[in-house]
Amino acid sequence: MTSQTMTADPGLGKNRPSKKQQILDAALNLFVQQGIEATATAQIAKRAGVATGTLFHHFASKEALIQALYWQIKQQLADAALAAEPSKEEDDLKRQARHYWDCALGWALAHPDALKFIGQLYHSPARDEHLEQQAMTQLLHFVPRMLEQGSALGLLRSAPMDLTLALCHSHFLASAHYFILHPQKATQSTYLDSAFEHLWNGLLHFPLHEELVLSH
Amino acid sequence: MTSQTMTADPGLGKNRPSKKQQILDAALNLFVQQGIEATATAQIAKRAGVATGTLFHHFASKEALIQALYWQIKQQLADAALAAEPSKEEDDLKRQARHYWDCALGWALAHPDALKFIGQLYHSPARDEHLEQQAMTQLLHFVPRMLEQGSALGLLRSAPMDLTLALCHSHFLASAHYFILHPQKATQSTYLDSAFEHLWNGLLHFPLHEELVLSH
Amino acid sequence: MTSQTMTADPGLGKNRPSKKQQILDAALNLFVQQGIEATATAQIAKRAGVATGTLFHHFASKEALIQALYWQIKQQLADAALAAEPSKEEDDLKRQARHYWDCALGWALAHPDALKFIGQLYHSPARDEHLEQQAMTQLLHFVPRMLEQGSALGLLRSAPMDLTLALCHSHFLASAHYFILHPQKATQSTYLDSAFEHLWNGLLHFPLHEELVLSH
Amino acid sequence: MTSQTMTADPGLGKNRPSKKQQILDAALNLFVQQGIEATATAQIAKRAGVATGTLFHHFASKEALIQALYWQIKQQLADAALAAEPSKEEDDLKRQARHYWDCALGWALAHPDALKFIGQLYHSPARDEHLEQQAMTQLLHFVPRMLEQGSALGLLRSAPMDLTLALCHSHFLASAHYFILHPQKATQSTYLDSAFEHLWNGLLHFPLHEELVLSH
DNA sequence: CATGAATGAGTCTTCATTCAT
DNA sequence: AATGAATGAAGACTCATTCAT
Numbered sequence: 001m002t003s004q005t006m007t008a009d010p011g012l013g014k015n016r017p018s019k020k021q022q023i024l025d026a027a028l029n030l031f032v033q034q035g036i037e038a039t040a041t042a043q044i045a046k047r048a049g050v051a052t053g054t055l056f057h058h059f060a061s062k063e064a065l066i067q068a069l070y071w072q073i074k075q076q077l078a079d080a081a082l083a084a085e086p087s088k089e090e091d092d093l094k095r096q097a098r099h100y101w102d103c104a105l106g107w108a109l110a111h112p113d114a115l116k117f118i119g120q121l122y123h124s125p126a127r128d129e130h131l132e133q134q135a136m137t138q139l140l141h142f143v144p145r146m147l148e149q150g151s152a153l154g155l156l157r158s159a160p161m162d163l164t165l166a167l168c169h170s171h172f173l174a175s176a177h178y179f180i181l182h183p184q185k186a187t188q189s190t191y192l193d194s195a196f197e198h199l200w201n202g203l204l205h206f207p208l209h210e211e212l213v214l215s216h
Numbered sequence: 217m218t219s220q221t222m223t224a225d226p227g228l229g230k231n232r233p234s235k236k237q238q239i240l241d242a243a244l245n246l247f248v249q250q251g252i253e254a255t256a257t258a259q260i261a262k263r264a265g266v267a268t269g270t271l272f273h274h275f276a277s278k279e280a281l282i283q284a285l286y287w288q289i290k291q292q293l294a295d296a297a298l299a300a301e302p303s304k305e306e307d308d309l310k311r312q313a314r315h316y317w318d319c320a321l322g323w324a325l326a327h328p329d330a331l332k333f334i335g336q337l338y339h340s341p342a343r344d345e346h347l348e349q350q351a352m353t354q355l356l357h358f359v360p361r362m363l364e365q366g367s368a369l370g371l372l373r374s375a376p377m378d379l380t381l382a383l384c385h386s387h388f389l390a391s392a393h394y395f396i397l398h399p400q401k402a403t404q405s406t407y408l409d410s411a412f413e414h415l416w417n418g419l420l421h422f423p424l425h426e427e428l429v430l431s432h
Numbered sequence: 433m434t435s436q437t438m439t440a441d442p443g444l445g446k447n448r449p450s451k452k453q454q455i456l457d458a459a460l461n462l463f464v465q466q467g468i469e470a471t472a473t474a475q476i477a478k479r480a481g482v483a484t485g486t487l488f489h490h491f492a493s494k495e496a497l498i499q500a501l502y503w504q505i506k507q508q509l510a511d512a513a514l515a516a517e518p519s520k521e522e523d524d525l526k527r528q529a530r531h532y533w534d535c536a537l538g539w540a541l542a543h544p545d546a547l548k549f550i551g552q553l554y555h556s557p558a559r560d561e562h563l564e565q566q567a568m569t570q571l572l573h574f575v576p577r578m579l580e581q582g583s584a585l586g587l588l589r590s591a592p593m594d595l596t597l598a599l600c601h602s603h604f605l606a607s608a609h610y611f612i613l614h615p616q617k618a619t620q621s622t623y624l625d626s627a628f629e630h631l632w633n634g635l636l637h638f639p640l641h642e643e644l645v646l647s648h
Numbered sequence: 649m650t651s652q653t654m655t656a657d658p659g660l661g662k663n664r665p666s667k668k669q670q671i672l673d674a675a676l677n678l679f680v681q682q683g684i685e686a687t688a689t690a691q692i693a694k695r696a697g698v699a700t701g702t703l704f705h706h707f708a709s710k711e712a713l714i715q716a717l718y719w720q721i722k723q724q725l726a727d728a729a730l731a732a733e734p735s736k737e738e739d740d741l742k743r744q745a746r747h748y749w750d751c752a753l754g755w756a757l758a759h760p761d762a763l764k765f766i767g768q769l770y771h772s773p774a775r776d777e778h779l780e781q782q783a784m785t786q787l788l789h790f791v792p793r794m795l796e797q798g799s800a801l802g803l804l805r806s807a808p809m810d811l812t813l814a815l816c817h818s819h820f821l822a823s824a825h826y827f828i829l830h831p832q833k834a835t836q837s838t839y840l841d842s843a844f845e846h847l848w849n850g851l852l853h854f855p856l857h858e859e860l861v862l863s864h
Numbered sequence: 865c866a867t868g869a870a871t872g873a874g875t876c877t878t879c880a881t882t883c884a885t
Numbered sequence: 886a887a888t889g890a891a892t893g894a895a896g897a898c899t900c901a902t903t904c905a906t
Binding site: 464465466467469470548551552554555556557558589591592594595596598599601602603605606607609610617622623626627629630631632633634635636638 | 767768808812821849
C-alpha cells in the first residue's frame, strides 16, 4: 500500500476520497460489470457523483482513464506482493515463491474487480504492449529474478525466460479468476495448494522425469 | 469427426464460400485487428462483399454473429485436435497428450486470428459461461477424459478437475498466443517442448517432490 | 355479405381462403395490434403463411395493401348495414335509423379489428380523402339520404349536411370503439340505447327546445 | 390556472424559447404534416435548429417526446377552456357549456396542428390509456362535473358517464377537425351553432321525445 | 476546479422491395 | 404463381468530447 496515489487529496481532513479517485473507482466497477467499451463516460461520472465535464478535467480522454486505472492496479498488485517481503536469507525458493503467490492472490481476492479488469485488458487488441512491459519490469521485477535464481540453482528448468514469464502471468490470472468465481473454494487449501503446485511443478527441473513416465 | 459447418453451400459447383461464411471470415479478421466493439457491422459486411442487410439476414444481431463465430472456431479446434486420433492402445499417456497438444497448437498457429478471437472473448464480461461449458463438454471432452485416466493411474496429481481444466485451457491459450506473437520460435523445439513440459509437469504427481526440493 | 371479394378462389373445393385473403386477414390483425407503420410486410407474410415475395405478387406495395384492406372493410360494413334493408314504407324514420345503426354496430362488434383499423386511418395524414369520399357516396349513401328525408319532414334540424355527416361518422366510430373496449356493456340496452339516443337527439329539431331549457 | 410549462427558460431576457420548446414545436409541426411515424428524429432536430443529440438530451426517446407533446397540448387546451371561467352563479347550464365549448374550439382553431396531433393519437394503438385518463381527470375535470350537475337537475339524460365522456370527446375532436379543414365556415354561426347544438341536444333529456317522433 | 447542455459523427438494426430460381 | 435470399437507404439512438458559465 506504499505507492498509493497520493494526489494531494483536496478532501482535507475528511475521509472522502478525491474526485479523481472516485472516478477511478466508479470506472473500475462499471468496466468490470459491463465491459469497457460498453461503459459510457457519462455513466462513470454519474456513478462517481460528478459532472460529465469533471471526468475530462482529470483525464484527457477515456483512453487515458483506462490506462491510469490499469497502472494504478498493477502498482497496487506489486505493492501487495512486496508488502512483507520475505527475508532474503530464506533458503527455500519454493517457500519464497509461495509467499509472493499468497500475497498476490490474497490481494486479488480482496480486489476481484481489479483482477477482472486486468484480465479484460490482457487479450484486448487495444492493449498497450509497451505499458505492459514497463509494468512487468518496474513493478514485478521479483518474478524474473526468482526464475533466474532457481534456474541457476538447477532447481528450475532452464526454459526461455519470456515464454516462462508469459505462462506464469497467465497462470496467475487464471487461478485468481477461478477463485474469484468460486470464492468458497479459496478457503480450502486443497484448491489453493493445487493451483500453486501446478505452477511450481511446471517450472521444476526433473532428472527423474522421463524414468517416472516410462516405468509407470 | 468433421463437424465442419456444411450448410449446403448454395455455390454448388463453384468454390466460392457461402455468403454466411464470407461474413464470418470478414468478421473474424476485423475483430482481431480492431477489437470486437471497435468493428462496425457495416464494415464487416463491406469486407465480406455483401450488403449490410445481408449480415442481419444470416445473424439476428452482432451478438449472435459473435457467438456463431466463437462456436465455429471451437468446433474447428476440436476437429483439429481429434483429426488423427492416436491409437487407443497407446500406453504412454504423455505421448498421447503431446499428440493432442501438437495438433491443437498446429491448428492455432495456422489460424492465428481464430486463436486471438478466442482469447479476446475469454475475459470479456459478455462471455457466455453456458456456451463455454457446452463447448468444453461437447467438443473437447477428450481433455477431462485424459486427466481422469492419468489420475486413476496415479500418474497425475488428484487435483480438483474444474480448476485443472481452467488452468489447462488458459495455459494452452497463453502458449498459442506466445507462438503467434513470435512465429519464428514456433519452429524451435526448445520453445515448443518447454511450453508443453510446463503444462505436463504441472499436472504430474511426484512422490519424490518434497525430497527433491528440501535436498536441493 | 353480397359484395364479398370473390377472387376466383384457387382453393377449389377446399374451404381455405385464397392466399390474397390470408394476407389481408393477417395484415388487419397485425395492423390493429401493433399499428400500421410498426408492422413489417415480412411479418404479415409470415403470419399469413406465405413467402415475402408472395405479398408483392398480390399487392403492388404496402400502401396498396392498406388501401385494399380499407376498401374491403368499408364494403363489408356497408353490406352489413344494408343486409336486411327495412321496408321503404317504414313510416318511422327513427326506427329505420336505429335499424341501420344496429346492423352497423353489430357488424363492428363482430369485427372489432376492422373497426379499429378504420379508426386508425381516420386521422392519419396519409388518409386518402378521395377514397374516403368514394366510400361514403358509393357505399354508405343511405346516410345522407335519410338525413335529407328527415330534414324535409321537419323532424331533423336543417344543419349543414357535410358537417352533420362528419359528426355522425365520428359518433359511430366512437360508439363502436367504446363497445369494443367494453364488450360486456354492449349487451346492456342502457348503454346501447344511450349511444343511439345521443346521436339521434343531436339530430332532432326541437321547437320546444329553448322553452324547456329556460323553464327548467 | 396557467399550468404552462415554465421551465425557467434559460434564454433569460431573450425572447427565444428554450431548445426543449423549439424541439416540441418542430415536432408538432412535422408530425401533423407527415405523420408521426413518417417523421425522423433527425428531421425534427434540424427543423428545431439543434443537433440530433440535443433532442435525446431532453427526451429519452421519440416515444417520450410524443407523450410530452401530447401532455403539453392537453394542458394548454385545458388552460384555454378555463381561461375565463364563467361566474359560478350562472344559472343557465347550457350557456355555461357553450362558454367552455367556445373557448376550447377557439383555442383549437388557433392551434390547428395541436388539434390534429391529438386526433392522430386518438386512435393509435400506441395510445397510452393511462395518460389519457390522467389528462381527463386532472385537466378537464370540468366536463364530468357539468354532466353530473345537469343530470342532477333533470336537464340531461342520465346516461352512463364514461360512454358520454367518450362521445363528447370525440364530438369535440370531430367538430374542431371539421372547422380546421373548412376555416371559412368557422366564422358562420350557422355552422358553429349547429356543431354545438348537435352535442347539447344529444345530451338533453326529453320527456316529450317519444311523442314528438310518433306524431310527426 | 466544476458543471451539464450541446454536439454530430457513428452505431446497430429495420424494412419495403426486387429478382433469380 | 410462389419463393426467400439479398439489397441498401434510412431510422432511432449513443457517446466521447467541448465549452460557456
